[in-house]
Amino acid sequence: MATTPGRIRPWRYLASFVGIVVVLYALVFFTGDRKATPKLGIDLQGGTQVTLTARTTTGGDPPRDQLVQAQEIIERRVNGLGVSGAEVVLDGTNINITVPGDGGDEAKSLGQTAQxxxxxxxxxxxxxxxxxxxxxxxxxxxxxxxxxxxxxxxxxxxxxxxxxxxxxxxxxxxxxxxxxxxxxxxxxxxxxxxxxxxxxxxxxxxxxxxxxxxxxxxxxxxxxxxxxxxxxxxxxxxxxxxxxxxxxxxxxxxxxxxxxxxxxxxxxxxxxxxxxxxxxxxxxxxxxxxxxxxxxxxxxxxxxxxxxxxxxxxxxxxxxxxxxxxxxxxxxxxxxxxxxxxxxxxxxxxxxxxxxxxxxxxxxxxxxxxxxxxxxxxxQASQAETISATLGTASLEAGLIAGAIGLALVFVYCLFYYRILGVLTILSLVLSGLVVYAVLVLLGRWVGLTLDLAGVAGFIVAIGITADSFVIFFERLKDEMREGRTFRAAVPRGWVRARRTILSADAVSFLASAVLYVLAVGQVKGFAFTLGMSTVLDLLVVFLVTHPLVALASNSKVFSSPALSGLGSVAKLGAERRRAAATAGKGV
Known part of the structure; x- marks a missing residue:
């Protein structure tokens, strides 16, 4: 007997996701420094900023290639400090060095001649x-x-x-x-x-x-x-x-x-x-x-x-x-x-x-x-400027409050419009947040990734991208049910149609993030990286969590009832079309 396209065994997918989460948090708590908190950028923990102004014997502007080469040499030395989130940015004839945390004393000597x-x-x-x-x-x-x-x-x-x-x-x-x-x-x-x-x-x-x-x-x-x-x-x-x-x-x-x-x-x-x-x-x-x-x-x-x-x-x-x-x-x-x-x-x-x-x-x-x-x-010798994290902390709190408000509005909308499917959306977003947090901690430990305000903004934008994937899937379900199919029959067919759209949308989002990361400098890179990372993890959650949960709900008499599923109106319209088709068939 041929398998219906899109029909899956939900528990296998959910078990795979649980296994991924267990492995991630085992790495978080049992490897490295075992700190379950992400590393913070200079705008959140403070640090030191040093500006080096290039000088020439003639007093004119130095050649561009020499500035770029000096930037590369200094960047190698910055990375050798072992600090996270350090940046070396070329600004005209100046080189701006930003070092988070307590690396200011080392940063003051970065303009010295390499050996x-x-x-x-x-x-x-x-x-x-x-x-x-x-x-x-x-x-x-x-x-x-x-x-x-x-x-x-x-x-x-x-x-x-x-x-x-x-x-x-x-x-x-x-x-x-x-x-x-x-x-x-x-x-x-x-x-x-x-x-x-x-x-x-x-x-x-x-x-x-x-x-x-x-x-x-x-x-x-x-x-x-x-x-x-x-x-x-x-x-x-x-x-x-x-x-x-x-x-x-x-x-x-x-x-x-x-x-x-x-x-x-x-x-x-x-x-x-x-x-x-x-x-x-x-x-x-x-x-x-x-x-x-x-x-x-x-x-x-x-x-x-x-x-x-x-x-x-x-x-x-x-x-x-x-x-x-x-x-x-x-x-x-x-x-x-x-x-x-x-x-x-x-x-x-x-x-x-x-x-x-x-x-x-x-x-x-x-x-x-x-x-x-x-x-x-x-x-030219320059004094290091200490950057306070006070403003950054206040901004972080404001950003988290804004994100929480946006997330709450998404929850309310999903519950009002999709009902039981809205609950599945909320659960998927929570699980997505768990995976994102673990990955953020591990990348901070392994490659020095730091969370700054721009990165927080990237995660907030990613909430909308993830919710958009759910909306695409649910609306495809409604389309299938309007054509006369039951909730259970609509899930695999709707998933096949929604999957292509979700992959295309996330591919465009990831490509935009990658281009922005390559071309941008400074904190914009943090925004692009977190947005791209969240887009990839969005696919993981939609494929391994959301789709299997909806498939399980479609097999349950309680969750598939029109009153709880939020699909009552389209289910009624589909039933009318089935009756009309049956009547037309008898007339023939």
Whole structure:
């Protein structure tokens, strides 16, 4: 016997929904910090707002690309604070930083120059269990250096205690800014015979004339403790301790040492994409000593390369270092993470060329990091402004009152117009609220989602979207009953017709939310996200709750009675049409 389209087994759907709710609230109460409250945005809990004004040497407006690059760098540093709801917005020539809660002290230092450094690579390994080999130390020699093609190459490490004390071991040269093994290398665009001769060999590369910088200290006491503990192992001068730190380093978790490493000590660090980890020597050249970096095509091929030049003192130090360390790796390190670790092909004096399996976008990205890793602009120091949550709390109360009034009006209308179906609507909205609340708490815990006033507005609008789905379904039921069908027969047929309309309407709503989220900035993103999320959850409730409940009601003599269902008038009209059709049939 063929199954009627739209006819379902209601208890299976309801059981599935109950299972989803149980899983969600089990995650809420038994994982993470177990706080069953959503995180609040800056307008509800207060916070700090910092405005950085860009300055140029000429006094004119800074280039737009430099402002955008500075915004991206600062945004990376904001996200590294581990605070929720932090925003970095470009407003003309200003960069506005907003940090909720107690992150104001950290926010004040976000306009400082990011730390870009070049460090010799002592050992590299895949991110996971430590690769074999021991980092070479002053006085040791190392075998198995990495050539341009990623294969082993014999060589002997220098034994001076200065930068490049050893030989890289393990992996081939990694272009870690793009997460792929590639023959990335340092070289000079000049033929080897045109390369200026190095200074007399003293057994060690010449130290850069520019000081290597100083290690910054975090303000937050808990973060400072974590940084100090990380430095004891990952910036130790003991080779065995460094090797143990390399084995223990987990590149999948937040690194407390990012931005706080000491340039005068070795460093165990991850690549930026988390695919590799390294033991690095003391800083050879600071990012501030990079004069310029440009992406372009190789004159002798179609390959893309990155050309960079150093300031005079650093250029001499780089030439001396590359003269004595051909075949070894030197890594670009941005805020404690390895961006790229090319292999040195030849002694380099003057312009340095970084080659590899670059396409145009990859070359331009690496050039931008090298050129702007230290903020491309200076910013006028500004005082942090504390934002009170008093106004936001009052606004939240007003918004919740408005939402409660709107919800109550929806309830009254549904009870008056649909009666027992109105009760099902109210129950569906309550269950929808339970799911939305649990998802909001979990997203706040997992991805840092915060609830602000704009998000509250998105949820209030979503109430109307959810109620609209119920109205579409119920009106389709009435259409079916007007055509002469009973309540029980009208439910599956009405659902099939209503389902297409509900899916189309919610798809349009979700698409509008997605476009708004992509194009908007600031709190408008919160509105778009909550509206889109509520639209998706609306489908979950309509399919797994509302439709099964209406199907159960249609099978009950009590709930399907015209007096209780609110379908008395259409049921009467349908009965008249059935009698008329029966009479016409007898007449024929």
């Amino acid at each position: 870009l450094r070049i460090r010799p690579v002592l050992q590299s390994a895949a991110a996971g269990p430590a690769a074999g080999g021991v980092p070479t130390t002053p006085g040791d020699t190392g075998q198995g250096g990495t050539g341009q093609d990623g294969t082993g190459q014999d060589g002997t490490g220098t034994g001076s205690g200065t930068p490049a004390t050893g030989q890289p071991q393990g992996l081939g040269a990694l272009d870690t800014s793009h997460g792929a093994v590639a023959p990335v290398s340092w070289s000079s665009p000049l033929p080897a015979q045109q390369t200026p001769p190095p200074t007399p060999d003293t057994g060690a590369p010449t130290a850069p004339a520019t000081p290597g910088g100083t290690a910054s200290e975090p303000v937050d006491p808990a973060l400072k403790t974590a940084v100090d503990e990380a430095k004891q192992t990952r910036q130790s001068t003991d080779p065995a301790t460094l090797q143990a730190a390399l084995a223990a380093l987990d590149c999948s978790v937040q690194d407390p040492l990012l931005g706080y490493d000491d340039p005068a000590l070795p460093l165990v660090a991850c690549s930026e994409d988390g695919q590799a980890k390294y033991i690095l020597d003391t800083t050879l050249i600071e990012g501030t000593d990079i004069d310029n970096a440009q992406a372009g095509q190789n004159q002798n091929s179609v390959d893309w390369v990155v050309s960079l030049t150093f300031k005079s003192a650093a250029a001499q130090a780089w030439g001396d270092y590359t003269s004595q360390n051909v075949g070894k790796q030197a890594a670009f390190v941005l805020d404690g993470q390895v961006v790229s670790a090319p292999t040195i092909n030849q002694p380099i004096f003057g312009t340095t060329e970084v080659s590899g399996n670059f396409n145009q976008q990859r070359a331009q990205d690496l050039a931008g990091i090298l050129r702007y890793g230290s903020l491309p602009l200076s910013f």
